[in-house]
Amino acid sequence: MKATLLVLPLITTPLIAHHGTNISYDHTKPTTMEATVTEFVWQNPHSQLYFDVKTANGVEKWAGELGSPGTLAKAGNWTRRTLKPGDQIKLTLFPSKAGTRVGVVTKIEKDGQVIMNDREAQ
Numbered sequence: 001m002k003a004t005l006l007v008l009p010l011i012t013t014p015l016i017a018h019h020g021t022n023i024s025y026d027h028t029k030p031t032t033m034e035a036t037v038t039e040f041v042w043q044n045p046h047s048q049l050y051f052d053v054k055t056a057n058g059v060e061k062w063a064g065e066l067g068s069p070g071t072l073a074k075a076g077n078w079t080r081r082t083l084k085p086g087d088q089i090k091l092t093l094f095p096s097k098a099g100t101r102v103g104v105v106t107k108i109e110k111d112g113q114v115i116m117n118d119r120e121a122q
Contacts, residue, residue: 025094025104032107035062037087042069042080049083049105051091064093064105066116076116083110 035051038061047066052059072078083089089110093103108116 024096024098026097027094029095030092030106031095031103032090032092033062034088034090037083037089038085040080040083040085044068044070047072049091051089060101062101062103064091064103066105072116078115082115083108 033053035053037049037051039048039050041048041050045068047069049064049066051062051064053062066072067075069078069080072082087110089108091105091109092107093105095101095103105116106118107114
């Protein structure tokens, strides 16, 4: 009985540690924008993309969640150098339900080529 009580938390902790994107992001409002990459962070559990979007009122700073480095590499031969500061991209994301300038990225185009599509790298 003691062994079961000690093992159970070790087994269930990873299950509750991972989160889904359906809770945080509005999947009914895909948003497409032209952007300039400011930073690409190649890390687990999710890579992060930071970018600027020009608007009529100036520049907005945004952040986007991508898949893990392993998933990105398998889905599209990505590396830590696939996106660099200054790169001009077009992307589609599902924005935060909270109204903040963050989202989960579903599509990226760079130099006229689709480099990620339909959340294949999530």
